Amino acid sequence: xxxxxxxxxxxxxxxxxxxxxxxxxxxxxxxxxxxxxxxxxxxxxxxxxxxxxxxxxxxxxxxxxxxxxxxxxxxxxxxxxxxxxxxxxxxxxxxxxxxxxxxxxxxxxxxxxxxxxxxxxxxxxxxxxxxxxxxxxxxxxxxxxxxxxxxxxxxxxxxxxxxxxxxxxxxxxxxxxxxxxxxxxxxxxxxxxxxxxxxxxxxxxxxxxxxxxxxxxxxxxxxxxxxxxxxxxxxxxxxxxxxxxxxxxxxxxxxxxxxxxxxxxxxxxxxxxxxxxxxxxxxxxxxxxxxxxxxxxxxxxxxxxxxx
Amino acid sequence: xxxxxxxxxxxxxxxxxxxxxxxxxxxxxxxxxxxxxxxxxxxxxxxxxxxxxxxxxxxxxxxxxxxxxxxxxxxxxxxxxxxxxxxxxxxxxxxxxxxxxxxxxxxxxxxxxxxxxxxxxxxxxxxxxxxxxxxxxxxxxxxxxxxxxxxxxxxxxxxxxxxxxxxxxxxxxxxxxxxxxxxxxxxxxxxxxxxxxxxxxxxxxxxxxxxxxxxxxxxxxxxxxxxxxxxxxxxxxxxxxxxxxxxxxxxxxxxxxxxxxxxxxxxxxxxxxxxxxxxxxxxxxxxxxxxxxxxxxxxxxxxxxxxxxxxxxxxxxxxxxxxxxxxxxxxxxxxxxxxxxxxxxxxxxxxxxxxxxxxxxxxxxxxxxxxxxxxx
Numbered sequence: 001x002x003x004x005x006x007x008x009x010x011x012x013x014x015x016x017x018x019x020x021x022x023x024x025x026x027x028x029x030x031x032x033x034x035x036x037x038x039x040x041x042x043x044x045x046x047x048x049x050x051x052x053x054x055x056x057x058x059x060x061x062x063x064x065x066x067x068x069x070x071x072x073x074x075x076x077x078x079x080x081x082x083x084x085x086x087x088x089x090x091x092x093x094x095x096x097x098x099x100x101x102x103x104x105x106x107x108x109x110x111x112x113x114x115x116x117x118x119x120x121x122x123x124x125x126x127x128x129x130x131x132x133x134x135x136x137x138x139x140x141x142x143x144x145x146x147x148x149x150x151x152x153x154x155x156x157x158x159x160x161x162x163x164x165x166x167x168x169x170x171x172x173x174x175x176x177x178x179x180x181x182x183x184x185x186x187x188x189x190x191x192x193x194x195x196x197x198x199x200x201x202x203x204x205x206x207x208x209x210x211x212x213x214x215x216x217x218x219x220x221x222x223x224x225x226x227x228x229x230x231x232x233x234x235x236x237x238x239x240x241x242x243x244x245x246x247x248x249x250x251x252x253x254x255x256x257x258x259x260x261x262x263x264x265x266x267x268x269x270x271x272x273x274x275x276x277x278x279x280x281x282x283x284x285x286x287x288x289x290x291x292x293x294x295x296x297x298x299x300x301x302x303x304x305x306x307x308x
Numbered sequence: 309x310x311x312x313x314x315x316x317x318x319x320x321x322x323x324x325x326x327x328x329x330x331x332x333x334x335x336x337x338x339x340x341x342x343x344x345x346x347x348x349x350x351x352x353x354x355x356x357x358x359x360x361x362x363x364x365x366x367x368x369x370x371x372x373x374x375x376x377x378x379x380x381x382x383x384x385x386x387x388x389x390x391x392x393x394x395x396x397x398x399x400x401x402x403x404x405x406x407x408x409x410x411x412x413x414x415x416x417x418x419x420x421x422x423x424x425x426x427x428x429x430x431x432x433x434x435x436x437x438x439x440x441x442x443x444x445x446x447x448x449x450x451x452x453x454x455x456x457x458x459x460x461x462x463x464x465x466x467x468x469x470x471x472x473x474x475x476x477x478x479x480x481x482x483x484x485x486x487x488x489x490x491x492x493x494x495x496x497x498x499x500x501x502x503x504x505x506x507x508x509x510x511x512x513x514x515x516x517x518x519x520x521x522x523x524x525x526x527x528x529x530x531x532x533x534x535x536x537x538x539x540x541x542x543x544x545x546x547x548x549x550x551x552x553x554x555x556x557x558x559x560x561x562x563x564x565x566x567x568x569x570x571x572x573x574x575x576x577x578x579x580x581x582x583x584x585x586x587x588x589x590x591x592x593x594x595x596x597x598x599x600x601x602x603x604x605x606x607x608x609x610x611x612x613x614x615x616x617x618x619x620x621x622x623x624x625x626x627x628x629x630x631x632x633x634x635x636x637x638x639x640x641x642x643x644x645x646x647x648x649x650x651x652x653x654x655x656x657x658x659x660x661x662x663x664x665x666x667x668x669x670x671x672x673x674x675x676x677x678x679x680x681x682x683x684x
Contacts, residue, residue, distance in 0.1 A: 044473070048656075088660065091667040097411050097473055098663050101610055106656025112649035227481055234474045273492055277485035280478045287478075293469040 018258020044100025048107020053206025082202025378632025398609025416606025454583015462575025
């Protein structure tokens with residue numbers, strides 16, 4: 001990013017721009033994981049789902065020349081990954097955290113395997129809306145060039161927040177997540193709810209992947225995700241299973257991730273690689289300060305294995 | 309958790325006439341993980357064959373090549389053994405905490421920092437000093453750093469209630485950033501241009517091969533670590549306490565066991581093994597610390613540990629098997645025109661099926677001597 005003209009002000013602007021640009025995958029994966037975890041299950045495999053979604057979206061966009069078909073295809077594969085995870089985890093003695101790690105490896109392997117032939121061609125990008133038209137500064141215009149998926153993600157966060165509280169579906173999800181027995185007593189089949197919640201979570205995570213390959217960085221390669229899918233799990237804990245919290249936390253992560261490049265652009269190069277660690281350090285510090293050894297986390301679904 | 313408890317003492321004392329009964333019981337109990345494990349591997353290979361068929365290739369040829377590339381000749385066996393060496397240690401990094409019920413997935417971080425610590429240790433001491441003490445110092449440095457790194461995740465788990473799976477993972481990303489910073493910054497060898505590295509170790513500091521083989525000493529170190537871990541878990545009171553705490557933390561606390569120290573201690577030992585894997589990678593393979601340290605050994609180690617059901621001795625054959633699968637990747641790529649990720653798909657499939665088959669433990673009467681009477 002060129003910083004001519006606005007000097008030091010480029011740093012907060014670049015962080016804001018970075019936050020908006022980088023946060024979108026985090027928003028989708030963490031919202032998906034929130035739905036899954038609210039139903040009482042954890043899916044650590046979303047990293048694999050995300051990368052496989054990125055590959056699918058890219059491949060389909062290349063073949064059909066439509067980025068939106070790519071997003072839909074990614075959602076479908078994400079849902080399939082979620083169904084597999086959900087189906088396996090309904091069996092007794094199967095550890096959902098371990099299955100998640102296994103699904104992650106499988107998803108990554110399959111994405112690299114099938115995506116080998118798509119490293120070269122260029123897919124059409126997802127559209128973005130230039131909210132910075134009022135400014136003559138190119139930096140501001142670039143920063144406010146906001147992708148449609150970011151806006152959808154933000155709306156989705158508020159919708160989910162509302163739906164958890166006010167809809168029948170939200171109530172069912174929360175009951176299943178808090179107590180398997182209570183759900184059975186109400187005549188709800190907890191396994192089926194969890195299966196569907198994991199599938200929805202997977203399809204949302206795959207949208208995050210589609211954003212990576214179809215907008216930013218905007219191409220498919222094997223290093224496309226640097227742990228966004230896994231970080232989202234930490235992010236959900238940090239956001240206390242609250243969709244709006246997820247949205248804000250994702251912005252914070254994006255901003256932390258943009259700190260290094262922003263400082264580098266004004267000539268601060270000391271410790272450049274350490275800034276890459278900023279989002280991870282931030283998450284860890286927040287988890288340390290907000291956790292407690294004696295009580296489970298506030299807002300945590302009762303049936304979840306992560307916080308026990 | 310099984311509902312019915314296993315009481316070997318009761319069943320041994322039963323009025324069964326045959327003297328063979330205790331032996332049969334012993335076999336049955338040990339046969340269960342082997343039989344279920346083998347069945348899981350067969351199912352996994354079957355599913356993987358379907359995948360290979362679906363993309364229009366021959367699974368028979370693939371398995372043939374996999375055998376040839378991994379174990380078909382003395383050369384390929386040695387290659388597999390070399391690749392197994394770091395996996396033994398990173399698998400221990402998962403298996404030991406698992407005995408306490410902890411899922412640590414950040415071994416990769418301890419590997420890279422262990423490698424950097426070893427390289428940093430060798431730097432000021434380089435030149436005149438004899439090799440053996442330096443190698444020992446490098447190993448200690450790597451183990452201390454790796455131990456602190458994973459031990460911190462254990463510490464956070466017990467004293468702050470932070471989930472160890474997530475914290476170890478975050479720590480591993482932080483470790484990789486730290487490594488890049490060290491290797492690009494203060495420890496960088498100015499002569500390394502495209503691939504920033506620390507200064508190469510002098511050849512006499514490199515860990516040599518086992519006499520008569522083309523396999524470095526890392527394999528022996530890894531196997532020793534597995535045997536020591538097995539003794540730690542099965543024989544010592546420390547390991548016994550850990551198994552109790554792993555079964556039921558509340559019960560262990562009521563018994564007055566130092567659960568906090570057990571968790572911190574086990575995770576620290578586990579991390580020190582992963583750190584050692586990093587040191588071996590530097591002194592036996594790379595010759596310097598650089599980004600190649602983050603080659604995924606930490607993640608494959610998770611798979612090895614779960615395949616071995618967190619049994620340190622079972623890790624040895626499983627690591628060699630996976631080392632062989634890894635080693636055959638290149639051959640499959642060349643002969644069949646399949647991407648190198650084929651091996652990853654296979655590993656992922658096996659991993660999922662093996663974890664799925666956990667559900668069959670305790671379901672078959674034949675493996676449970678307490679149920680024999682009623683069925684026979």
